[in-house]
Amino acid sequence: MYMDSNLKAEVISSLFGQNVTPYDGTRFLPAANILSLDHFHLHNLIGKQHACAADFFLDAATFFDSAYDHDFTALSDLAECKRGDELYQRPKGWYRMALKVKGRYPDGDAWLGPNGWRSHSVPGEWPVSYHGTSIDGANGIIRSHYKAGGRAMYGRGIYSTPDIHVAEIEDYAKTFISKTTGKSYKVILQNRINPTQRVICQRSNYWLIPVHQGASTAEETQIVRxxxxxxxxxxxxINGNESSGNDAGLLGICVIS
Known part of the structure; x- marks a missing residue:
């Protein structure tokens, strides 16, 4: 089910905040119409509106890396494991659609660590965090320097959490109803976070990547990457007992003026 190209396009549409159509490769499209992973990354995390095509298409073969997909829906092994010398809370109950990130960054792939099951960290690996996103809220906050509520008391920047339950239960997951399956879903980004740039907040299950007031688009882009x-x-x-309302919360861009 999760390999279906239409469902994947719906997932990306829900996160991207704009309709994205599966690209089947049967006709020529300008590069600007194919949604790149880099554009998706920056748009979700800093909410910057680059010059956008009227319609975006998703080339799943270049966007996703199904070899690294993982089904955590029936996870029963609760053995402790670490990534980046931090406890890695595996996302029990979720399915991971892997993104094609290997070889994408100039500093190599050490931040990902080796693939496959292991309980230990390896040198150079980054810890895992989870990020709920609401792009409409992120855009509004980043533009207006909106003073966030009491929970966002730690500073301006990108918030995520090492606790999958925080990302899910506190309603920071994006939700949508699929036209493909007729079912409702929650969606969360699974990240690696650079420990040298991360601030652990007073509430330790919130992590912050600081973005200083007045940072230019180029600076914000560099920080995110x-x-x-x-x-x-x-x-x-989402089963019948869970809410499927839209999210808006701390685990995105938050600004304190």
């Missing part, structure tokens, strides 16, 4: 990198999209079917 060097500090927090989504490598998977987590999707979970």
């Amino acid at each position: 060097s500090a927090i990198r989504p490598y998977g999209i987590l999707i979970k079917e």
